[in-house]
Structures are given as C-alpha cells and as structure tokens.
Amino acid sequence: DAGVIQSPRHEVTEMGQEVTLRCKPISGHDYLFWYRQTMMRGLELLIYFNNNVPIDDSGMPEDRFSAKMPNASFSTLKIQPSEPRDSAVYFCASSGGFRGALPSYEQYFGPGTRLTVT
Amino acid sequence: AQKITQTQPGMFVQEKEAVTLDCTYDTSDPSYGLFWYKQPSSGEMIFLIYQGSYDQQNATEGRYSLNFQKARKSANLVISASQLGDSAMYFCAMREGGDYKLSFGAGTTVTVRA
Numbered sequence: 534d535a536g537v538i539q540s541p542r543h544e545v546t547e548m549g550q551e552v553t554l555r556c557k558p559i560s561g562h563d564y565l566f567w568y569r570q571t572m573m574r575g576l577e578l579l580i581y582f583n584n585n586v587p588i589d590d591s592g593m594p595e596d597r598f599s600a601k602m603p604n605a606s607f608s609t610l611k612i613q614p615s616e617p618r619d620s621a622v623y624f625c626a627s628s629g630g631f632r633g634a635l636p637s638y639e640q641y642f643g644p645g646t647r648l649t650v651t
Numbered sequence: 652a653q654k655i656t657q658t659q660p661g662m663f664v665q666e667k668e669a670v671t672l673d674c675t676y677d678t679s680d681p682s683y684g685l686f687w688y689k690q691p692s693s694g695e696m697i698f699l700i701y702q703g704s705y706d707q708q709n710a711t712e713g714r715y716s717l718n719f720q721k722a723r724k725s726a727n728l729v730i731s732a733s734q735l736g737d738s739a740m741y742f743c744a745m746r747e748g749g750d751y752k753l754s755f756g757a758g759t760t761v762t763v764r765a
Contacts, residue, residue, distance in 0.1 A: 564751045576742065576755045589752060624696060628751055635703075638684050638746050640753060642696035 535559070537643035539625050545649045551613040554646045556625030557606055564628040566640060567600055567610050571621045582608065615650045622647050654678065655743050655756035663762050664733045671718070672728040672759050674743035683747045685726040687717065690758070691739040699741075702726060730761075738763045 538557040546552055558565045566581040580590040585602045593600070597616070602608040612619055626640040656675045664670040676685065687699040702710045702717045710717045718727040730737055740760050744753040 566752075575757050578752060581752060583751070622694065626696070636749075638751055639686065639698050639701055640751075641698060642688075644695050647694075 537625055537627050537641055539623075539643035539646050541646060542644060543647045543649075545651065546615055547651055548616055549614045550650075551611065552615045552619075552648060552650075554610040554623050554625075554648070556608045556610070556643060558608070558625070558627030559629075559641055560606070562627035562629035562641075563605070564640075565602060565608050566624075566626040566628070567608070568624040568626065568642075569621045570624060570645075576624075579610070612648075615648075617650045620648055620650050653756075654747075654754040655745055657743055657756035657759050659759045660757075661760040661762070663764055664730075664737075666735060666763055666765050667732055669729060669731045670733055670737075670761060672730070672741050672743075672761070674726045674728065674756060676724050676726060676743075676745050678724075678745065678747050680747040682749070683745055685717070685719070686744040686746075686753065687715070687726075687728045688742045688744065688755075689737075689739045690742065691736075696742075700728070733761075733763045735763050735765060737761060 540555045563584050567579040570576045579592045580600045582602045600610045622645045624642050624645045626642040628640045630637045683704045685702045689697045700710050700712045700715045700717050702719045709719050714731045716729045740758045742758045743756040
C-alpha cells in the first residue's frame with residue numbers, strides 16, 4: 534500500500550513567487566496534516582483537515598499561506614507571495630482508521646518537500 | 652507551557668547496547684496518547700511506537716519499548732541492541748483527548764558508534 538505522497542520533493546523559487554505543495558494521503562485516512570520543520574522552530578503544525586474540512590488552522594503563519602483539500606485524496610499548501618523565511622521542509626501526514634476497536638491516532642508522514650526561497 | 656520536553660539534545664551509544672531517550676509531558680486531560688518518531692538523516696519521519704494513557708501495559712515494537720510512568724508523566728523510549736541504522740533524531744509527541752493533533756518535542760539526536 535502506498536504511503537503519503539508529496540510533490541515536489543525539492544522546490545527552489547525566488548522571493549515573491551507563488552509556491553504550491555501537493556499531498557496525497559494514504560487511502561482511507563480521514564485526517565490530513567501539514568507541518569513545517571526548521572532548525573529554529575522545530576516541527577510545527579500548520580493546519581489539519583478531517584474529512585476534507587479544515588479543523589484547526591491556528592498554526593498557519595499568516596495570510597500568505599493557504600491550504601485546501603478538495604477531495605479525500607488530494608491537498609495543497611500554497612504560499613503567495615513566498616519569502617526567504619518560508620524556507621523549510623514541509624511535511625504532509627495522514628491518519629485514520631482503527632486499531633482493533635479503537636481509533637488509530639498514528640500519523641504517517643510523507644517524504645517532505647524541501648522549499649528554498651531565495 | 653511546553654507540552655512535551657526532551658531534555659537530551661544528543662546522545663552517543665555503543666553498538667549492541669541499549670539506550671533510553673527521555674520524554675516528559677504535561678497535560679490535564681485524562682485521555683491522551685504518546686508517540687515516538689524517528690527521523691534519519693534522509694529526512695523522513697518514521698512512526699515507531701504508541702502508548703495510550705489507558706493502556707495497561709507498556710508498548711513494545713520489536714527493539715523499541717516505551718517506559719510509561721504515568722505518575723511521573725514520563726514516556727521514555729528504550730532502544731535495545733542498538734544498530735548503526737538507529738542513528739537519527741528521535742521525537743516524542745502527544746495527542747490529548749479525542750484530538751488527532753500532535754504536539755512534538757524538540758527531539759534527541761542519537762549517534763550509534765561501532
């Protein structure tokens with residue numbers, strides 16, 4: 534079974550450009566998470582969705598960031614306009630299903646997108 | 652306040668020895684879960700082990716075990732018989748209540764020496 538798929542794996546762009554990161558969660562998972570990882574701030578949750586609906590976007594840094602989940606198998610994180618301080622690794626993760634009779638809370642991460650904004 | 656605290660920024664361990672990574676947590680919710688993830692130098696985040704607050708026994712997954720001490724609010728990861736491939740950053744994380752959102756610690760770097 535395929536894991537979480539992210540694209541692109543690497544993105545280099547110039548300040549001011551629009552950046553779109555893409556994610557395909559594990560089939561059957563109904564939660565999807567976007568994280569950002571930097572040396573300074575560690576791993577930060579940006580936003581998460583349940584059944585394609587945004588539940589908590591309190592971690593989204595500012596209006597330049599937006600995320601959508603148009604269907605159960607696809608999500609995007611967009612940065613417009615991008616700035617050098619947005620340089621980071623962006624992870625998508627998904628969760629769902631059951632462990633026996635109980636919910637399974639484990640999150641499975643994609644390989645990440647390394648974003649560099651010059 | 653920090654929900655997850657990992658006080659060891661880096662550790663060295665000899666191959667084939669066991670290593671314990673510390674994690675303390677802070678929550679007032681009686682229902683919560685604790686996770687450990689591994690991040691090798693290649694960058695991916697790998698789920699290792701999970702412990703629910705109501706689980707009666709400490710979780711184990713192969714060479715990984717979680718030393719869960721509820722009264723002390725600690726959830727230490729024990730890696731037995733360390734291998735060179737265990738060299739990585741290890742993150743402790745927690746969810747609270749019915750929430751699927753995770754709070755992560757700062758991580759501990761483990762270096763296994765031959």
